[in-house]
Amino acid sequence: MMRWDVEWFRVLPVVVAVAVAGTGCATNSASFWSRSNLDGVAAVDRVLVLPRMDGPAFTKNRRNGFEVGVRNRLAACGVEAKVVHEDALDLHPEERIAEQVRAFHASSVLILEHAGGTVGLNRPSEQLVQMKLLDVASGRLFWTARSHVVVDNGYDSDNPKFGVQFATGLVSKLRVDRVLTRCPPPGSEWPAVAVRALDDGEPLPDADCVEKRQSILAEAADIADKGERTRMIQSAPRCN
Numbered sequence: 001m002m003r004w005d006v007e008w009f010r011v012l013p014v015v016v017a018v019a020v021a022g023t024g025c026a027t028n029s030a031s032f033w034s035r036s037n038l039d040g041v042a043a044v045d046r047v048l049v050l051p052r053m054d055g056p057a058f059t060k061n062r063r064n065g066f067e068v069g070v071r072n073r074l075a076a077c078g079v080e081a082k083v084v085h086e087d088a089l090d091l092h093p094e095e096r097i098a099e100q101v102r103a104f105h106a107s108s109v110l111i112l113e114h115a116g117g118t119v120g121l122n123r124p125s126e127q128l129v130q131m132k133l134l135d136v137a138s139g140r141l142f143w144t145a146r147s148h149v150v151v152d153n154g155y156d157s158d159n160p161k162f163g164v165q166f167a168t169g170l171v172s173k174l175r176v177d178r179v180l181t182r183c184p185p186p187g188s189e190w191p192a193v194a195v196r197a198l199d200d201g202e203p204l205p206d207a208d209c210v211e212k213r214q215s216i217l218a219e220a221a222d223i224a225d226k227g228e229r230t231r232m233i234q235s236a237p238r239c240n
Contacts, residue, residue, distance in 0.1 A: 065163025
């Protein structure tokens with residue numbers, strides 16, 4: 001079984017805040033602080049993402065925006081990402097994760113966890129998110145961060161766009177920390193992201209389905225023939 005040696009983690013004191021603007025009139029923001037030790041760590045090129053940060057700031061829509069956004073932003077940095085939805089009833093979650101790591105040939109595992117927060121009634125909600133990045137080959141934790149997230153509870157505040165913006169802030173922080181070295185340079189635009197709000201009762205899209213759909217749509221975008229392009233777009237699965 002894969003062993004993750006968290007005690008190896010010797011930190012370099014890197015503390016940087018990255019602001020994430022909200023949408024519309026909502027006062028949404030996130031700041032990131034991190035520590036890292038990249039000595040002897042393999043290149044980050046395939047990342048398994050475990051989003052466990054459901055809480056006051058991460059509703060279903062915002063989490064969906066994050067999952068779509070983090071795949072898009074990591075791809076822009078030359079990194080392939082796979083988001084894994086864990087089963088709360090799984091009695092052996094570590095074994096399932098290890099299987100996913102092997103099947104995906106992941107070089108790293110990115111874990112995001114809820115670390116406390118408050119639900120605001122007449123004020124914004126706040127949440128702390130703890131993040132850690134582990135090197136699969138050595139089992140070493142080589143980057144850790146914490147984010148303080150503040151989200152407005154007003155009209156249209158439950159917007160997936162904030163999840164995309166949180167993902168952008170996270171990947172930008174990894175770029176600042178030199179964990180990712182193939183990202184677009186600071187100041188340049190990130191690729192566009194299309195994400196819709198989910199209906200009440202609608203589950204999060206299946207991560208594998210989303211990846212397949214995005215791959216087909218990306219391939220279709222390069223086809224010059226309009227008819228063939230339309231047929232390929234129509235063949236893309238509609239992910240629930």
